[in-house]
Amino acid sequence: MLDDDIAAVLFPNDIERGLKLCEEKKERFRKLVKEKAMPIKGLYKLTKWVEDHGLKRAAVTNSPRPNAELMISTLGLTDFFNHNIIIGDECEHAKPAPNPYLNALKLLNVSKDHTFICEDSVSGIKAGVAAGMPVIGLTTRNPKHMLMKANPTLLIENYEDPKLWEVLGELNKRENEA
Numbered sequence: 001m002l003d004d005d006i007a008a009v010l011f012p013n014d015i016e017r018g019l020k021l022c023e024e025k026k027e028r029f030r031k032l033v034k035e036k037a038m039p040i041k042g043l044y045k046l047t048k049w050v051e052d053h054g055l056k057r058a059a060v061t062n063s064p065r066p067n068a069e070l071m072i073s074t075l076g077l078t079d080f081f082n083h084n085i086i087i088g089d090e091c092e093h094a095k096p097a098p099n100p101y102l103n104a105l106k107l108l109n110v111s112k113d114h115t116f117i118c119e120d121s122v123s124g125i126k127a128g129v130a131a132g133m134p135v136i137g138l139t140t141r142n143p144k145h146m147l148m149k150a151n152p153t154l155l156i157e158n159y160e161d162p163k164l165w166e167v168l169g170e171l172n173k174r175e176n177e178a
Helices: 003-010 015-036 043-052 065-074 099-108 122-130 144-148 162-177
Strands: 059-061 085-087 117-119 135-138 154-156
Touching (some): 003 015, 015 065, 065 085, 099 122, 117 122, 122 144, 144 154
Parallel strands (some): 059 085, 117 135, 135 154
């Protein structure tokens, strides 16, 4: 959820109080991320596969830019994304609207027919589906049943999930045949 929505739910009669709480939450996140951030299992295996295949990539998030940049840096992914970070609040509409993913397509100059998205949120899956791209949903933060309602192409537990590598193996096979 976006901060305005969170504030309205938590403090419907005092939105300013809710927004202040959201800012405090972001500050606390930035303090804790350096010591607590851990990559999802198999993340670096997937990034190597992406790099080995010469795929373009972008980070697309509804997180505030300072949080996104800090997380990407902490996980050692700054060079992987080549500073291609799309922030929902910097788009005409944030996720679950497709705008952030459509902006990423323009930035990278790629077709939606040659992309895939990895997402761990309902709003992110909805955004990718609305943008017309295949979405790999991750059950790392949200329950499977919630994510399935957003209609991901594939649902996995982490980046080591055999279902993911079966699909990527099939892509390798098609690439080699072409």
